[in-house]
Amino acid sequence: MAQLIIVRHGQSVWNLENRFTGMTDVDLTPLGREEAKQAGILLKPYNFEIAFTSVLRRAIETLNIILRECDKIRIPVFGSPALNERHYGDLQGLNKKQTELKYGEQQFLLWRRSYDVAPPHGESLKDTRNRVVPYYQKEIESKLKAGKNILISAHGNSLRALMMYMENISPEEIPNITLATGVPRVYEFDQDMKVLKVFNL
Template identity: 60%
Template sequence: MAKLFLVRHGQSLWNLENRFTGWQDIDITETGIEEAKNAGIALKKEKIDIAFTSVLLRAKHTLSIILDEIGKPNIPIVMDKALNERSYGNLEGLNKAETALKYGDEQVYTWRRSYDVVPPGGESLKDTYNRVIPYFEKEIAPLLKKNENVLIVAHGNSLRALIMYLEHLSPDEILEREIATGIPITYIFDENFHVSRREE
């Protein structure tokens, strides 16, 4: 039975500063480094055959720390922008609280938490889903079907899109799902490539 491990990158500087990050290439904090080390400790006994990550520094840095921690720095790594965070467009770099003062709490909540409303110049969660899932089906699912164990280190919304797909969640259900930084989520597949168990 194949296993898929999902990890959201460790805390980034803009997570700490409550800014919209999106595609901006921001590194992780000291706390984020510790979260990545803890994720590695949690995964230490697992067999991991290949790792995937986005092209953004915070995810790549988190992955490198995890692989060092588990003693497997040389496994194959695939980086692809399909796994990037959702783009927040013109909101990127803005403080979330200040943006709410400018546009109103309700508008900012809609931009952040609706499924198909697009922030100015950015992507909706639906847009993110529509790039993550075809990539997963083409590049990652075939490996799982061959019983390879896969680690994906990515972002809150790219992982949310994938979880929506794996768990057959509705748009309303996925918007209620929070994904903590640096905490591995494990999906175990049966021989028919159905998720048989989820562990966190």
């Protein structure tokens, strides 16, 4: 029975500043590094054998801290832009509160939380799902089927897209679902890749 663990990176500098981050490659804050360390402590009893990450440094650093805490720095690690955060286009770098005041709550929520509405020159969650899920199916699912336990360190939207696929979450439901930074979420599968159990640590 394989296990998959997903972790959203620890708090980033732009999370702290309440900015749209997206594909911008920003660092973790000291709190973000502490969140990653705590995630590693929680994951120490878990026997994951392979890790995947986006190619953005906040996810990579989160993964590296977790691996050090778990004494697993020698396991294979694969990075891919397919797991990167959703691209927020023209909104990247903008303060979320100021953006909401400028464009109104309805437009702000459509850009930020809807499934299929993209901000100008950016990606919708649907677009994000269309790159995350094929990568998962090709590179990760087969390893889970082979009985390998896997850890993924990525981002709020790329992981929410993956949750939609694994948990059969509808486009109508997904706007109400969030992932906290640095909180591991564990999936247990049967041999047919049906989710038997899912829980947060």
